[in-house]
Amino acid sequence: TGFMLIRSLLANRRQHLFHLSRTNAVMAEFGKFYEQQYAVALFNSVRYEIEGGGNTQTQLLHRKDPLKNKSIFSGGLFQYLEESKKWRSRFLYVGDFYNISLYESKAAHDRGLHSKGVINCAGYRALTSMEEYLGLLNNSLSDTKAKAASAPFLKCPMQFPLILWHPYARHHYFCVMTEKEQKKWHAVFQDCVRHSNNGLSEECKVATPAFTDALRLYRQAKGHYGTWDLMCGNQAQILANLVMETLHPELKNLIVPRLKGKLQQRQRDWMLISDAVYRQVLSQTKTQHEALAQVCEVERPRLDSALRTDMDQIITSKEHVSGKIRALVLPRVEQLVRSKVQPYIHSILEALMEPTSRGFSEVRDILFRELVEVSKNTTNDRSSEKLGEHMDKISMLAFHPVKMQSCYEKMEALNLEGLQQRCDVSSPSVFIQRAQILMRQQMDNAVHTFEQLVHQSLDGHSGEDFCKIIQRCQDRVLKKYDYDSSTVRKKFFREALLQIIIPYMLKQLSPSCSPDLPKFKELIFEDFSRFILVENIFEEVVLQSVSKDIMMAVKEAAVQRRHNLYRDSMVLTNSDPNLHLLGEDTIDWAGQFGGVKGDRQGGEVANRKRKQIVSMIHLDGMPLPYESCQEVPGVDGIPEESEGQTEQDLETEKPVNPIQHVPIEKEPGSPDNGNPSTELQIELHGKGLKF
Known part of the structure; x- marks a missing residue:
C-alpha cells in the first residue's frame, strides 16, 4: 500500500512538473550568479598568475596519488532491504574513491561482477544506535513526531547497528555481530563521509571559486548567511541540496497529511518519497549544471584574451572604485x-x-x-x-x-x-x-x-x-x-x-x-x-x-x-x-625490497594486486554459508586479525564459499513479524579564503 501511494504520487504529472519547475527556477537564478562570478574568478586567477604570489614553503613533502593500487576496507555484514523488508548478507567494498560498493558476496566481487549498488556518502551521517537515528527521524518529521519511547519501523537482529542517515536521500541500514566490527565499520563509514564532504577541487582555480561564490550570493539573497552543512559532494549534489532546502518542507506539508497507516509506516513512506524526489532533482541539477559550465567554458577564451589585453586598466579601475566604496562604508565597518x-x-x-x-x-x-x-x-x-x-x-x-x-x-x-x-x-x-x-x-x-x-x-x-x-x-x-x-x-x-x-x-x-x-x-x-x-x-x-x-x-x-x-x-x-x-610518487617497498615483481608492460606492473589498508575480521572455524541472522556464529568465535597484519592481498586470500542470499526466517522476535515499520569563498587578489 505504501509503495502504491508513492508510485501514484511520483507518477502524477502535476507533481513532476512541480519538482521540475522548482529546480529550473533555482538553477536559472543560480546561473545568473555563476556567470557573473565566473568572470570575476577568471580575473582573479589571471591576475594572480601575472603578478605571482608566494606560498609558505612547507618542510614536509606531498605525494600526488597515495591510494594508487590500494583499497580502504571490505568485509561482510547484514543490510536491511526496503523493498523486501528483509535482512540480507552483503559484501561491502570501499575503494580508493571512498564510495561504498555492495555485492551479493565476496565471490561476486572477486569475479568482477556488477555491484548491487554504490553509496556516495556526501551529506550522510554515520550512526551506531537506533535511539540516535530515531531522534533524527522524528526531528525531520516534526508533523508526525513520535514519543521518545516509540520504536522505529525496523528492528536490528543484533545489537550492533550501523546506519547512514541523510536529510533527503535514502537511508541505509546495516548490522554486524560484534562491537569490534561495529567500531571498525563506523570508523570506515565516517572516513567515507569525511572524504565525500571535503569540498570541491582546489585545483580548479576558476570553476570552484565561481561556484562557491555564486552559491554564497544566492543564499545571501534569500537571507541565509553563514555556514551551510549541506555544501557536500560535487556540484550537482550541492545544487540538489539547495533545491531541496525549500522544496522539501513544501512537499512535506503537501504529502505527509495524505499518508495513511501507523506512525512507523508513515515515516517509511515519507523517506521513500523524499529519496525518489531527491534523485529526480539530482538528475536535473546534474544536467543543467553541466550545460551551465559548458557555456562558461566556451566563453572563457574570449574573456581571457580581454583580460590579458586590458589587465592594467582593469586593475586601476577596480582600485578606483574600491577607494570610493571604502570611503563610504569603512566608518560603519570599523564601528561594527x-x-x-x-x-x-x-x-x-x-x-x-x-x-x-x-x-x-x-x-x-x-x-x-x-x-x-x-x-x-x-x-x-x-x-x-x-x-x-x-x-x-x-x-x-x-x-x-x-x-x-x-x-x-x-x-x-x-x-x-x-x-x-x-x-x-x-x-x-x-x-x-x-x-x-x-x-x-x-x-x-x-x-x-x-x-x-x-x-x-x-x-x-x-x-x-x-x-x-x-x-x-x-x-x-x-x-x-x-x-x-x-x-x-x-x-x-x-x-x-x-x-x-x-x-x-x-x-x-x-x-x-x-x-x-x-x-x-x-x-x-x-x-x-x-x-x-x-x-x-x-x-x-x-x-x-x-x-x-x-x-x-x-x-x-x-x-x-x-x-x-x-x-x-x-x-x-x-x-x-x-x-x-x-619524487612525489609512493615508493613500492614490497616490490623493491620484498621481492614482489610483476610483469611490466609499458612501465607499469600488469594486474597489480590491490592492498587493503584496514584488516578484515575472519570467521575462523565457523560454518559458511550462513543463511540468517539467527544462525550466525557466536561473538566469541570471531577473532579480529591483529593490526600488525593490516594490508592483505584480496586476491591471495583463501577462497570463501559465497554466502547464500535468502530471506531471514520469520521467528518470534524477528523484525519481520512486527508492524512494517559550506562554504563561503571570497576571492581577494587571487587568494581564496574558504567559508
Missing part, C-alpha cells in the same frame, strides 16, 4: 568591528585551538609510536625484506580510519555554543571535518617524507646501519612535522575565524550599505563591468577591515607558544632544500 567583533575574536580562537591542537598532537604521538615500532622491528631483523615489509605497512598510516580515529575524536570536542545563534554557525561540523582532513594530510606528508628520507639514505648501506638511518630520519621528520603542523593550524584558524565573522558582518552591514552600492557601477567602464562587481568589492572591504585583527590574534597565540604554535618569523634550522627534489 570595534563593538561587535573584536571582543569575541580571542574567545572564538581559543575554542578552535584547544581541540584542533589536541588532534594534531595525537597525530604526532601516533606517528612517533609507529616509527619507533619500525625501528624496533628493524633492530630485531635487519634484512631488507623485513624493512620493506614494515615500510610498506606504515606507508598507508594516514588512510587507516581505525588508527586515525583517536585523532579525529579529539576534534569532535569542538564546542561553538553561543556562536550558532549569534554568528549563524549552523553547526561545528564544517570546521570539524576540515580539521580532520588536514590531520590526515599532515600525517601522510610526514609518512611520505620519512619514506623518501629512508629510501634516499639506504643507498649503499647494509642492514647493520638500518636502525641508525631510521632513527636519524625519524628525528628529522618529527621536527618538520612540528613546523608544518603549526603553519597549517594557523592558516586553519585564520580561515575559520573569517568563515565565522565575515557572514555575521555582511548580515549586519548589508541593510544599510547595499542600497548605496549600485551608484558605483557608473564608475566602471562597460568593457570592464564583467570583471569588476561592486558587491564583490564591498565584501573585500569588509574582509580587509577585520583581517588585521584576526591575524594579530593568531600571531599573539603563536608568540605566546599557545598550543605549540610557532612564530611566523621562525626559520626551521637544518632544513633540506634538496628534499623537495625527490
Whole structure:
C-alpha cells in the first residue's frame, strides 16, 4: 500500500512538473550568479598568475596519488532491504574513491561482477544506535513526531547497528555481530563521509571559486548567511541540496497529511518519497549544471584574451572604485568591528585551538609510536625484506580510519555554543571535518617524507646501519612535522575565524550599505563591468577591515607558544632544500625490497594486486554459508586479525564459499513479524579564503 501511494504520487504529472519547475527556477537564478562570478574568478586567477604570489614553503613533502593500487576496507555484514523488508548478507567494498560498493558476496566481487549498488556518502551521517537515528527521524518529521519511547519501523537482529542517515536521500541500514566490527565499520563509514564532504577541487582555480561564490550570493539573497552543512559532494549534489532546502518542507506539508497507516509506516513512506524526489532533482541539477559550465567554458577564451589585453586598466579601475566604496562604508565597518567583533575574536580562537591542537598532537604521538615500532622491528631483523615489509605497512598510516580515529575524536570536542545563534554557525561540523582532513594530510606528508628520507639514505648501506638511518630520519621528520603542523593550524584558524565573522558582518552591514552600492557601477567602464562587481568589492572591504585583527590574534597565540604554535618569523634550522627534489610518487617497498615483481608492460606492473589498508575480521572455524541472522556464529568465535597484519592481498586470500542470499526466517522476535515499520569563498587578489 505504501509503495502504491508513492508510485501514484511520483507518477502524477502535476507533481513532476512541480519538482521540475522548482529546480529550473533555482538553477536559472543560480546561473545568473555563476556567470557573473565566473568572470570575476577568471580575473582573479589571471591576475594572480601575472603578478605571482608566494606560498609558505612547507618542510614536509606531498605525494600526488597515495591510494594508487590500494583499497580502504571490505568485509561482510547484514543490510536491511526496503523493498523486501528483509535482512540480507552483503559484501561491502570501499575503494580508493571512498564510495561504498555492495555485492551479493565476496565471490561476486572477486569475479568482477556488477555491484548491487554504490553509496556516495556526501551529506550522510554515520550512526551506531537506533535511539540516535530515531531522534533524527522524528526531528525531520516534526508533523508526525513520535514519543521518545516509540520504536522505529525496523528492528536490528543484533545489537550492533550501523546506519547512514541523510536529510533527503535514502537511508541505509546495516548490522554486524560484534562491537569490534561495529567500531571498525563506523570508523570506515565516517572516513567515507569525511572524504565525500571535503569540498570541491582546489585545483580548479576558476570553476570552484565561481561556484562557491555564486552559491554564497544566492543564499545571501534569500537571507541565509553563514555556514551551510549541506555544501557536500560535487556540484550537482550541492545544487540538489539547495533545491531541496525549500522544496522539501513544501512537499512535506503537501504529502505527509495524505499518508495513511501507523506512525512507523508513515515515516517509511515519507523517506521513500523524499529519496525518489531527491534523485529526480539530482538528475536535473546534474544536467543543467553541466550545460551551465559548458557555456562558461566556451566563453572563457574570449574573456581571457580581454583580460590579458586590458589587465592594467582593469586593475586601476577596480582600485578606483574600491577607494570610493571604502570611503563610504569603512566608518560603519570599523564601528561594527570595534563593538561587535573584536571582543569575541580571542574567545572564538581559543575554542578552535584547544581541540584542533589536541588532534594534531595525537597525530604526532601516533606517528612517533609507529616509527619507533619500525625501528624496533628493524633492530630485531635487519634484512631488507623485513624493512620493506614494515615500510610498506606504515606507508598507508594516514588512510587507516581505525588508527586515525583517536585523532579525529579529539576534534569532535569542538564546542561553538553561543556562536550558532549569534554568528549563524549552523553547526561545528564544517570546521570539524576540515580539521580532520588536514590531520590526515599532515600525517601522510610526514609518512611520505620519512619514506623518501629512508629510501634516499639506504643507498649503499647494509642492514647493520638500518636502525641508525631510521632513527636519524625519524628525528628529522618529527621536527618538520612540528613546523608544518603549526603553519597549517594557523592558516586553519585564520580561515575559520573569517568563515565565522565575515557572514555575521555582511548580515549586519548589508541593510544599510547595499542600497548605496549600485551608484558605483557608473564608475566602471562597460568593457570592464564583467570583471569588476561592486558587491564583490564591498565584501573585500569588509574582509580587509577585520583581517588585521584576526591575524594579530593568531600571531599573539603563536608568540605566546599557545598550543605549540610557532612564530611566523621562525626559520626551521637544518632544513633540506634538496628534499623537495625527490619524487612525489609512493615508493613500492614490497616490490623493491620484498621481492614482489610483476610483469611490466609499458612501465607499469600488469594486474597489480590491490592492498587493503584496514584488516578484515575472519570467521575462523565457523560454518559458511550462513543463511540468517539467527544462525550466525557466536561473538566469541570471531577473532579480529591483529593490526600488525593490516594490508592483505584480496586476491591471495583463501577462497570463501559465497554466502547464500535468502530471506531471514520469520521467528518470534524477528523484525519481520512486527508492524512494517559550506562554504563561503571570497576571492581577494587571487587568494581564496574558504567559508
